[in-house]
Amino acid sequence: MTGITAYSPELSSDPASPVRPSFAESPIGEEVNWREHSAGLDATALRSRHVPVSRWIRADNGPLEVTHDGHDAHHCIGLSLRSLNCTFQSAGRLIVQGRVAAGAVQITAPRVPVNATFESASDVLHLFVPQGVLADCHQDLFGRAHNGDIVLSDPRLITDTTMERLGQALAMAHTQDPSLGRLFIDSVSLAIVSRLVSNHFNRVATQSRHVSGLPAWRLRRVVEYIDAHLSEAIGLADIAESAGLTRMHFAAQFRLATGLRPHEYLLRRRIEHAQDLLRDDKGSVLDVALRCGFRSQAHFTTVFRRFVGDTPYRWRSKVAVTG
Structure with missing residues (x-):
């Protein structure tokens, strides 16, 4: 039940079996084993500051028991894209028994074992978040580095309108255009993680911080980088690095300077x-x-x-x- 999964253009409470979108070209991986990314979570993924995303779809309404020992270095974030019925435990603690609403989010910290019994069809997308991404989000939100590793340790279900809408964006992207590029998936996934980090530290620092547009010299550097790499799979982190900024700082400043989100500008x-x-x-x-x-x-x-x-x-x- 950790997971985010695209069912339809909107998060759905429809009890019908979920429609399976195409995974052939999508940056969202098809999840065969519960909470395991199809491409694996190796040391390269950990260092890349990239948030791998995979989707777990189950059409059967019969009971299914699943377990996971927890990932060594990644938080696992789940956002349910349809209502479902399940029993879910984290480290032996009962988190939910019964109905889970569409849009509910659950976080599992590294090395925390979980188990679930699903009693209905399910549609879940998992975000696997390395420590470096959490650190970047904290730096951008609060203007300073966090002392030590960040551990989002509360396993209880979260309901949040902003994250629900971000989940809808991923759902629409995957269902309507499964070949949508990594840059868009990166941007939405990062927004979800940033929201969770902000909530964890009980602050919404982004609302109080002044953001100005990219200076002309930074914008010129970004445009030159994009034009030189149009044939490649460019991620948000790549473009932000060319400007010498973290992803969260860059995305906001770029939009102020151009009127476009980075992925929209890249497509154009x-x-x-x-x-x-x-x-x-x-x-x-x-x-x-x-x-x-x-x-x-x-x-x-x-x-x-x-x-x-x-x-x-x-x-x-x-x-x-x-x-």
């Missing part, structure tokens, strides 16, 4: 670059898609139509005719 630049290639290059649409950082022609076509109003092939044909 990729489409602008694609238009240049389609106009001047004889390569296939698939080749253009790959050179602009899209992992498939289908995803490229979807995003291109969203920005331009036509498919890449038809747009190229019209440009060729009009000169």
Whole structure:
């Protein structure tokens, strides 16, 4: 029941079996074993300051018992995207027995064993949070480093409207556009973690801190970095690092400076670059898609139509005719 899972464009209390979205291109991994990310949580993932996300879907309404010994170095955050019935224990302590509402969040600290018995269909997305991400969030929220490791130790269920809406954003992204890039998933996941860290320390420092837009020299550096890496899978941490800022500082300042979220700006630049290639290059649409950082022609076509109003092939044909 730790977990976040995308069921429909909204968090759902519908008792019907959850619809399984595509995992083929999504940064959200399909979770086969409860609370285990499909790609694994190795030392590389721990050092990357990236929040891996996976989705656990169960369509069966019969009882299912599951256990997990806890991760060595990651907190496990779960946000239920549909209402469900279960019994859940953390380190032998009964947390819930009965109905869990859609949008409920549960946090399990590293090395804490948990077990659950699910009595209904379930749809859960798990966020696996390394210590470095918690430290970054604390630094951004409170303007200072935390002394020692941060442990979010309260295993009780949390209901929070802001986190529920963030869960809805992940659900819509996964259900409606499973190939949406890592940058968007990173941004929403980081917002969820930041909210939990803020709540844990009983402060909402972001509301009282003055945020100004990116200085021109930082913005220029970011634009140059994005343009040089359009064909690559760029994450929010990568772009923030190019500006010499942490992710939370960067995202807010970038939006003030440009009016766009980082992932929106990145998509727009990729489409602008694609238009240049389609106009001047004889390569296939698939080749253009790959050179602009899209992992498939289908995803490229979807995003291109969203920005331009036509498919890449038809747009190229019209440009060729009009000169």
